[in-house]
Amino acid sequence: MAxxxxxxxxxKIMACDSSYDGLFYTAVKTTKIYCRPSCRSRKPKKINVDxxxxxxxxxxxxxxxxxxCQPDTGLSPQMELVTGVKSFLLMHYKKPLILQDIADHAGVSPFYLERQFKQATSDTPRTYLEKVRVDKAVHLLKHSSLTNLEICYEAGFQSTSNFYKVFRTMMNCSPNEYRRLR
Incomplete structure (x- = not known):
C-alpha cells in the first residue's frame, strides 16, 4: 500500500498530512466510515483502524x-474552497475587495478562509489578489502604451501609492524601471 x-x-493520519490524500484511505471499524489521511475528525483508537x-x-x-473530509469527491473540501476563491479573485480583481467580501462569497468566516487559504497556498487572499493585480500590471506595461496611472486603476489598485509599493515589493523595481528594462 503505497x-x-x-x-x-x-x-500520517495523526498528523493530518494532506500530501498523502489519495494514496490510501483510513477506515474506522467501529463507525464504518472511511476518510482521507488529512481528515480533521476525532482520531480513532489504533486497534479500530484499517x-x-x-x-x-x-x-x-x-x-x-x-x-x-468527503473522500469520494475529487478535491478535498479545502482545495475546493481555495480554488473557488482563486477563481473569484481572478474575476473580480478590479473591485475594491476586502477579506469579508471574499469570505461572504465563499460562505465561510474571514478567519477560516484566511487560515485555509494560507495553509493551501502559503499566501493570504490579499497577497494572492495583489499578485494577480501585479501580473495584470506587468502585462499592461509590456503590451500597452497606457500611463502608469491608467495601469494602476486598470489592474485594480485603488491608490497609486499602494500600486507603487506592491509593485516594487514583488518586482524589485518601479513600474517605470520595469518598462524601461523590458
Whole structure:
C-alpha cells in the first residue's frame, strides 16, 4: 500500500498530512466510515483502524464516506474552497475587495478562509489578489502604451501609492524601471 507500513500510515493520519490524500484511505471499524489521511475528525483508537489503497476497496469492505473530509469527491473540501476563491479573485480583481467580501462569497468566516487559504497556498487572499493585480500590471506595461496611472486603476489598485509599493515589493523595481528594462 503505497510502500507504507501500518505505523507510517498511522503517523500520517495523526498528523493530518494532506500530501498523502489519495494514496490510501483510513477506515474506522467501529463507525464504518472511511476518510482521507488529512481528515480533521476525532482520531480513532489504533486497534479500530484499517487502511485501504482505494475507495472501492473500502466500500467493498462495508465502509461509507466521511461527511467531513468527503473522500469520494475529487478535491478535498479545502482545495475546493481555495480554488473557488482563486477563481473569484481572478474575476473580480478590479473591485475594491476586502477579506469579508471574499469570505461572504465563499460562505465561510474571514478567519477560516484566511487560515485555509494560507495553509493551501502559503499566501493570504490579499497577497494572492495583489499578485494577480501585479501580473495584470506587468502585462499592461509590456503590451500597452497606457500611463502608469491608467495601469494602476486598470489592474485594480485603488491608490497609486499602494500600486507603487506592491509593485516594487514583488518586482524589485518601479513600474517605470520595469518598462524601461523590458
Amino acid at each position: 510502500n507504507l507500513s501500518f505505523e507510517e500510515m498511522w503517523e 487502511f485501504y489503497e482505494t475507495i472501492t476497496e473500502a466500500i467493498e469492505a462495508g465502509f461509507r464516506a466521511c461527511k467531513r
